[in-house]
Structure formats: structure tokens, C-alpha cells
Amino acid sequence: xxxxxxxxxxxxxxxxxxxxxxxxxxxxxxxxxxxxxxxxxxxxxxxxxxxxxxxxxxxxxxxxxxxxxxxxxxxxxxxxxxxxxxxxxxxxxxxxxxxxxxxxxxxxxxxxxxxxxxxxxxxxxxxxxxxxxxxxxxxxxxxxxxxxxxxxxxxxxxxxxxxxxxxxxxxxxxxxxxxxxxxxxxxxxxxxxxxxxxxxxxxxxxxxxxxxxxxxxxxxxxxxxxxxxxxxxxxxxxxxxxxxxxxxxxxxxxxxxxxxxxxxxxxxxxxxxxxxxxxxxxxxxxxxxxxxxxxxxxxxxxxxxxxxxxxxxxxxxxxxxxxxxxxxxxxxxxxxxxxxxxxxxxxx
Amino acid sequence: xxxxxxxxxxxxxxxxxxxxxxxxxxxxxxxxxxxxxxxxxxxxxxxxxxxxxxxxxxxxxxxxxxxxxxxxxxxxxxxxxxxxxxxxxxxx
Numbered sequence: 001x002x003x004x005x006x007x008x009x010x011x012x013x014x015x016x017x018x019x020x021x022x023x024x025x026x027x028x029x030x031x032x033x034x035x036x037x038x039x040x041x042x043x044x045x046x047x048x049x050x051x052x053x054x055x056x057x058x059x060x061x062x063x064x065x066x067x068x069x070x071x072x073x074x075x076x077x078x079x080x081x082x083x084x085x086x087x088x089x090x091x092x093x094x095x096x097x098x099x100x101x102x103x104x105x106x107x108x109x110x111x112x113x114x115x116x117x118x119x120x121x122x123x124x125x126x127x128x129x130x131x132x133x134x135x136x137x138x139x140x141x142x143x144x145x146x147x148x149x150x151x152x153x154x155x156x157x158x159x160x161x162x163x164x165x166x167x168x169x170x171x172x173x174x175x176x177x178x179x180x181x182x183x184x185x186x187x188x189x190x191x192x193x194x195x196x197x198x199x200x201x202x203x204x205x206x207x208x209x210x211x212x213x214x215x216x217x218x219x220x221x222x223x224x225x226x227x228x229x230x231x232x233x234x235x236x237x238x239x240x241x242x243x244x245x246x247x248x249x250x251x252x253x254x255x256x257x258x259x260x261x262x263x264x265x266x267x268x269x270x271x272x273x274x275x276x277x278x279x280x281x282x283x284x285x286x287x288x289x290x291x292x293x294x295x296x297x298x299x300x301x302x303x304x305x306x307x308x309x310x311x312x313x314x315x316x317x318x319x320x321x322x323x324x325x326x327x328x329x330x331x332x333x334x335x336x337x338x339x340x341x342x343x344x345x346x347x348x
Numbered sequence: 349x350x351x352x353x354x355x356x357x358x359x360x361x362x363x364x365x366x367x368x369x370x371x372x373x374x375x376x377x378x379x380x381x382x383x384x385x386x387x388x389x390x391x392x393x394x395x396x397x398x399x400x401x402x403x404x405x406x407x408x409x410x411x412x413x414x415x416x417x418x419x420x421x422x423x424x425x426x427x428x429x430x431x432x433x434x435x436x437x438x439x440x
Contacts, residue, residue: 136405140400154360262406262408268361
């Protein structure tokens with residue numbers, strides 16, 4: 001099957017591929033093969049096949065979540081407390097992580113036809129209650145890890161769906177562009193996590209571009225902090241302004257690009273620029289952001305045009321090419337992407 | 349002797365700074381040798397696990413004339429103690 005000739009939508013292929021009934025074994029096998037060929041990354045890049053996918057992992061394997069509890073220690077993975085299909089535990093962090101992984105998988109699987117973060121049904125793993133008063137959430141290369149917050153600046157990190165989807169998107173990026181976590185490529189890595197982070201929330205809540213908050217990490221600050229969230233895609237630099245923490249340092253345009261050695265060269269700072277380019281694209285197109293703007297960014301991420309050391313300019317070119325390929329040279333989508341990158345001063 | 353600790357990165361991407369005073373004797377005995385070793389150690393090959401980590405903190409620690417940058421994944425117990433003391437506002 002040629003990637004562009006498929007009449008079966010990817011989400012249906014993914015569903016078929018997951019069927020475990022011997023009567024439909026042939027169809028399931030065909031669907032799994034089609035999914036591999038449909039995904040240009042899996043079809044075209046040898047390293048994708050060499051990716052650390054566990055043995056016997058079937059392409060199109062259904063969602064499988066595993067939530068573990070570190071019990072306040074800095075150990076991984078901790079004790080498994082909720083597996084796929086298990087009832088809610090009553091522990092807020094565990095159940096929020098479980099639901100958040102489901103919402104993230106739903107966007108990638110149902111909208112973009114990608115089975116899990118690797119496109120091959122990798123089980124999704126998270127650890128909650130990591131460390132004592134641990135004030136961070138991170139991706140460790142295999143799982144996402146959530147602290148309970150220090151109770152002073154940060155509360156529980158799983159309170160915001162965008163934190164969960166941000167972390168899981170680091171996994172998606174690891175299995176697609178694998179952008180180097182330093183400087184501009186690192187800021188693009190961060191931006192992809194913010195972009196798909198907010199899209200997961202918008203998709204989950206059924207929000208249009210106008211209805212969405214475009215905030216990352218809303219609700220993770222305690223009441224003592226003056227701020228709504230950690231980052232804003234709509235207005236970078238405005239998410240918080242606090243007496244102790246200072247002001248949100250994100251720029252929206254290249255004129256305000258921050259040169260720094262901290263934060264791996266400002267990966268969480270300069271991500272404001274590509275974040276805002278995505279927001280402007282989505283705003284221009286209206287409706288549900290995941291349908292067109294999100295589709296273009298997804299196509300760009302899995303299309304093979306982004307290199308691990310790509311900077312903003314190459315990323316801008318690849319998203320414009322992705323818009324042209326899917327929607328046409330004279331399409332509103334192509335024009336929206338072109339204007340957005342010009343407005344944030346990445347292109348002329 | 350003044351110790352200044354700057355923590356950048358993390359999911360939030362916020363830079364936080366803390367400082368504390370330690371006695372010259374404590375600095376000479378405990379922290380300067382540790383910082384010297386960390387600063388002079390050849391850059392070890394990152395493990396695949398470390399290379400794939402995202403949103404972790406990076407610590408920059410200045411002790412008198414010596415400074416060292418350490419990823420969170422390489423903070424061992426003495427450094428954690430120093431950071432904890434600085435965060436609590438201890439003057440050691």
C-alpha cells in the first residue's frame with residue numbers, strides 16, 4: 001500500500017490492527033502492515049525499526065497504561081498501582097496520570113492515527129509521588145515522572161492535563177525527530193511538547209481556538225504565586241508575574257530571543273517563539289486547532305524533514321512544506337503557516 | 349565562604365537561586381574538593397538514559413573561586429545536602 005493511496009483512515013487501521021480475534025487475524029495483520037507503511041517515519045527510516053520497542057510489540061497494539069507509585073522516594077519505577085482497565089484507585093495523582101495518558105493517546109491515535117508515542121503501541125508508563133516535596137515533572141526516556149510539588153510554589157503536577165501531555169509528547173519526539181535538547185533544537189523539542197500538550201487538552205474538552213486557554217500548566221501553582229500558568233502560547237511572557245519568582249521570560253518573536261547558557265541554552269524560554277507561531281497558525285484557521293494546524297505540525301514531526309539539530313528556520317520551512325503537501329500551494333493552511341513564521345520573525 | 353546555587357530548567361523552566369555561608373574550614377574539607385573533582389573530571393560519556401531525559405533541572409554551584417555545573421541526574425548525596433541547606437536558608 002502506498003502511503004498516499006490509503007482509503008482506510010489511520011484511526012480505523014489502528015483499531016483493526018488491535019483486533020485480537022483469530023477470525024480477523026488476516027485483516028489485523030494487513031492493518032498492522034498498512035500502519036507501518038502509512039507512517040513515513042516507520043516506512044522510511046531504519047533507525048525507527050531499531051528504536052527500543054520491546055519484543056513482540058505489535059504495531060497498532062491497543063492503549064496500555066501502567067501507573068507506578070514511588071512512595072515519596074527517588075526511585076524508579078516504584079510499585080505498580082494501576083494497570084490498563086483497573087478501577088480508579090482513589091489516589092488523585094495516580095488517577096489523574098492514568099486519565100491524562102488516555103487523553104494524550106486519544107489525540108495521537110484517533111486524530112493522527114499513531115498508535116502510542118512510538119507508532120507501534122508502546123505501553124505508556126508513569127510514576128507518581130516521586131521524591132519528597134519534589135517540585136518537578138520530567139520524562140526520563142522511558143516514563144514520565146511526577147513530583148507532588150513543594151506545596152510552596154508548586155502543587156501536584158498531575159493537576160494539569162497539559163503537564164501530562166507535555167511529558168508524554170517528549171516521548172513522541174524521542175521516537176520521531178529526536179531533536180537535540182540544547183539551544184534552538186531544544187527549544188523546538190520543548191515547543192512540540194507545549195503544542196501537543198495544549199492540543200490534547202483542547203481535544204479532550206472539545207474546545208475551539210477561541211475557547212481554549214492556550215496555557216501550559218494551569219493550576220500547578222499554589223495560591224501563593226501570582227500567575228495563571230507556566231507558559232502561554234497565545235501571549236508568551238504573560239503567564240506569571242510574581243514578586244518572588246519574577247516574570248515569565250518567554251519571548252514571542254526573534255527580536256526578543258534570549259541568549260543564555262542556563263536551561264540548556266534557554267530551551268524552556270525560546271520555545272515561546274515556535275509556540276506563538278503555532279498559535280498564530282491555529283488562530284488564522286479557526287475551528288479546532290488539532291484538525292489543521294495540529295495536523296501540519298504532526299506531519300512535519302513525522303515526515304523526516306526535521307533533523308535532530310534543526311533550528312527554527314528549518315522547522316519553519318518544513319511546516320510550510322507540510323502544509324503545502326497536505327492542503328495545497330494556494331491553500332489557506334499554507335498561507336496561515338507562512339504568515340505565522342513571518343510574524344514571529346523567523347522568516348522574512 | 350559564600351556558596352551560590354542556581355537551578356535552571358525543569359518543566360517550569362524557571363531559574364531559582366539560593367545561597368548560604370559555610371565556614372572556610374567546611375568549604376576546604378567538604379565542598380571545594382568535591383567541586384574540584386567535578387570540574388576537573390573528564391566529561392563522562394552520557395548514558396542513553398541520561399541523554400533522553402527531558403525537563404530535568406541543571407544546577408550551577410559557585411563556591412568561592414570554584415564553580416561547577418551538574419545535571420540533576422548526577423547530583424549525589426553531598427550535593428543534595430548542600431542544596432537542601434541553601435533552600436532552607438541555613439547558614440551551616
